[in-house]
Amino acid sequence: MRGPSGSNFGVYSFVLYILVIWMQIPVQVNCSVNGGSNCAACTLIVSLAEQLSEIHNDTVIEGLDRLCKFLPDPYQQPCKDFMMTTAPIIQQMIFDDVFTPDACCHALGYCYADPGRQECHLYLKPKMGIRSVITRSFPDPMALKIRRQKVQNLNIDICDLLPGLKSLCNMIEKKLDTHMPIADQDEDRFSTIQTLRGTHFRGRDCDDVQKSIYPGRKPVDGDKTEDSNCNGITGVDKKTGNSYEELFCSNATNYGVGILGDSAAAHFHLPRAWFSAVEISLQSLEAVPMIVADEIDWPHLSAVTGYKNSSLLAPWWTDSVYLRLRDVNHCNHRDYQNIGVNGADSGSMNDSIQYTLARNPKTDQPLLLFYSLIGNDVCNGHADTIKDMTLPEDMRKRFRSTLQYLDTQLPKGSHVFATGLADGRVLFDTLKDKIHPIGDWRQDITYPDIYNYLNCLESSPCSGWMTTNETLRNFTSERAANLSKVVQEEAKLFKPTNFDVHYMDYNIQRLIQMWTSTGGKAADIIEPVDGFHPSQVANFLLAEYYWEEMNKLVPGLFRKNPHNAEIKKLFGDQGGY
Ligand SMILES: *[C@@H]1O[C@H](CO)[C@@H](O)[C@H](O)[C@H]1NC(C)=O
Ligand SMILES: *[C@@H]1O[C@H](CO)[C@@H](O)[C@H](O)[C@H]1NC(C)=O
Ligand SMILES: *[C@@H]1O[C@H](CO)[C@@H](O)[C@H](O)[C@H]1NC(C)=O
Ligand SMILES: *[C@@H]1O[C@H](CO)[C@@H](O)[C@H](O)[C@H]1NC(C)=O
Ligand SMILES: *[C@@H]1O[C@H](CO)[C@@H](O)[C@H](O)[C@H]1NC(C)=O
Ligand SMILES: *[C@@H]1O[C@H](CO)[C@@H](O)[C@H](O)[C@H]1NC(C)=O
Ligand SMILES: *[C@@H]1O[C@H](CO)[C@@H](O)[C@H](O)[C@H]1NC(C)=O
Ligand SMILES: [Ca+2]
Ligand SMILES: [Ca+2]
Ligand SMILES: [Ca+2]
Secondary structure, eight states, rough: OOOSSSSHHHHHHHHHHHHHHHHHHOOGHHHHHHEEHHHHHHHHHHHHHHHHHHHHTHHHHHHHHHHHHHOOOHHHHHHHHHHHHHHHHHHHHHTTTTOHHHEEEHHSSSOOOTOOOOOOOOOOOOOHHOOOOOOHHOOHHHHHHHHHHHTTTTOOOHHHHHTTTTHHHHHHHHHHGGGGGGSSTTOOOSSSSSSSSSSSTTTSSOOOSSSSOOTTOOOOOGGGSSSSTTTSOBOOOTTTOOHHIIITTTSOOOOOEEEOOOHHHTBBBOGGGGOOTTTHHHHHHHTTTHHHHTTTOOOGGGTTTTTTTOOOTOOOOOOOHHHHHHOOOOOGGTTTEEEEEEOOOHHHHHGGGGOOOOOEEEEEEEEEEEEOOSSSSHOOOOOOTTSSSSSHHHHHHHHHHHHHHHHHSSTTTTTEEEEEOOTHHHHHHHHHTTTTTGGGTTTTTTTHHHHHHHHHHTOSSSSSSSSSSSHHHHHHHHHHHHHHHHHHOOOOOOOOOSEEEEEEOOOOOHHHHHHTTTTTOOOGGGGTTTSSSBHHHHHHHHHHHHHHHHHSSSSTTOOOOTTTHEEEEHHTTTTOO
C-alpha cells in the first residue's frame, strides 16, 4: 500500500501510467527485484493485448492497438508510441513461435533476472528457459539492445500532453504527498472540487475564501445570515425569531465522523474491467484520470465516510456510518473526513498522517473518529517479511502517541473507535482456487499464481498473507493478533481528557456470515483485482457492523433528531455534496 503516490503525474509514459495504477498497490518500488512493478505492468499490458487479439481474431499488435483505443484521450498517443516501438520485438517472437507475455517483457527489458535470482513468470515457463528463448529469437545481442533502448527512451511526460496540465502537475507533485486537499484557497483543509483529496475525502467547503467557514464547526451566531458550518441550514424563523440552527439543531446530538486509516479505510479499488480482456471497454477506462487523481481510493463509497451510490465500476451500493449519522440527525450534513492513506501503518500515522485531520477542539462539534490500520504493520515488509513487521511494543508507543495528539485536537465529548488488524488468512482460504480477472479469457491464472508472481518480483502488497506458505500465513496472523491485542489494551489504559476510546475487532468472519446468510459468496468480500482489500460489498456490510458495535460500546449515542422532516422540507438536499 506504499508507493510514491504523489510524484507520479509528471513522469509517466504510457507504461509508467499503468504503473501509476500498480504502484498504488502497496509496492515499495525501491525494494522490488527482477524489474518489479515495471515488469508486472508490462506483463499485464501484453497479456491483455494478446487475449484481445485472440478474442477478436487478429494479431497481438492489433490487440495492442485495440487496447490503446480503449484509453481516454491523453493516454492514447503514448500508448500508440509504445505499440510502434515494441512491435518489431513482439512480431519477431510471434514469428519464431516463442511468444509469451513473460518472454516478451523480458525481451523488451522490463523484466530481467537480477544476479542470483530466479526468473519470474506468470505463465508456463518455456522448457528451455526464458533467456534461451530470447537468445534464439534475437541472435544478435547488439540489435536487441538498440531496440530495447528505443523502448526505454519512451519517456513521454503525461503532463506535457495537454495545455494547462503542466501547472496542475507541478502543484500536485508538490502537495499530494501531504495528503491535504490540493484545491483549497483558504487553507481550512476543505475543498470545493471532488478529487485530489477534495470532497470525495472531506465535506465540501461552502466558502473557499473564508477560513472560518467549513463543515463541522459549531454554528456562529446561529448561522442567521451565513452557513458557517456548511450543513445547508441557515436563516431565521420569522414566527419565533429564532435561527433555524437554534430551533432544529441545538438540542440534537451533533457529531462529525472521520477515520484515520490505510488504503482499506480509503477504500482502495481497481475496477476488474481494467484487468479482464473479456470485460475491458472504453467506458470502463474513461474514468481513469479521475480515479488516479483520487489515488485509486473511493472514500465516497466507503464504510465510514461514503455518501454516494456506486457506479458501474463498483458494483454494489453504499452504506456508511456517515449516511446513518446524517439520517439520525440532518444537522450533521457534510461533516465527514476520510484520512485514509495507501500504505499507512502505525508509524506513518503517528509521524505525519494524523496531523492532516481538521478539527478545532474549541470551535467544532465533537467527532466520532475511527483509528483503523488493518494490515500494513504486518504487510509492508518485502526483503525480509517477518523482520519488517511492527513489534507489539512499537505499536503500543505509536498508538499512544497518536491518542496523545488527538487529545489536543478533539472537541470535548468526542469518541474514538480503534479497530484491530484483520486476519488476512481469509484471503488465501477464500481465493485459493479462484481465477484472477487477468485469467478470465482462458481460465488459466489463479490467485496463487498471482501471489507467487508478485512475491518473485518482491512487489506483493502483503507477502505474509498472499503466499502459498501456510506457516508464514499463520505467523502473520499471529503477529496481527498480537498487535490487535496491544491496541485493545492501550484503548483501555489510556485516559484522555476530551474523549473516550473504545476497541472493536476488524471482524471479517462476521462480514462473511452477514453476506453468506443472505445467499452471497464469501469471495465477494474481497477486491477481485488485488485479492487483498475489502470490496464494495465488504464496505457496505462494515457500515452495519460498525454501527452495531458503536451502539453497543456507547449506548444511547444516536438520538433521532425530531426536526429532520422540517429540515428536509425547508432545506431540501442541504446543498448536496
Ligand atoms: C480468423 O481469421 C482467419 C483469417 O481472417 C480465418 O481464416 C479464420 O477462420 C478466423 N478464425 C476464427 C476462429 O474466426
Ligand atoms: C431536547 O431533547 C430532549 C430529548 O429528546 C427532550 O426531552 C427535550 O424536551 C428537548 N428540549 C427542547 C428544548 O427541545
Ligand atoms: C443507493 O441505492 C439504494 C438502492 O436503490 C438505496 O436504497 C439507497 O438509499 C441509495 N443510497 C444513496 C446514498 O443514494
Ligand atoms: C510519534 O511521532 C512523533 C512526531 O510526530 C515522534 O517525535 C515520535 O518519536 C513518534 N513516536 C513513536 C513511538 O514513534
Ligand atoms: C495454521 O493454523 C491453523 C489454525 O490455527 C492450523 O489448523 C494449521 O495446522 C496451521 N498450519 C501450520 C502449517 O502451522
Ligand atoms: C514458510 O515460511 C516459514 C516462515 O517464514 C519459513 O521458515 C519456511 O522456510 C517457509 N517454507 C517454504 C517451503 O518456503
Ligand atoms: C505473540 O505473542 C505471544 C505472547 O506474547 C508470543 O509468544 C508470540 O511469539 C507472538 N507471536 C508473534 C508472531 O509475534
Ligand atoms: Ca477551503
Ligand atoms: Ca472555508
Ligand atoms: Ca448551518
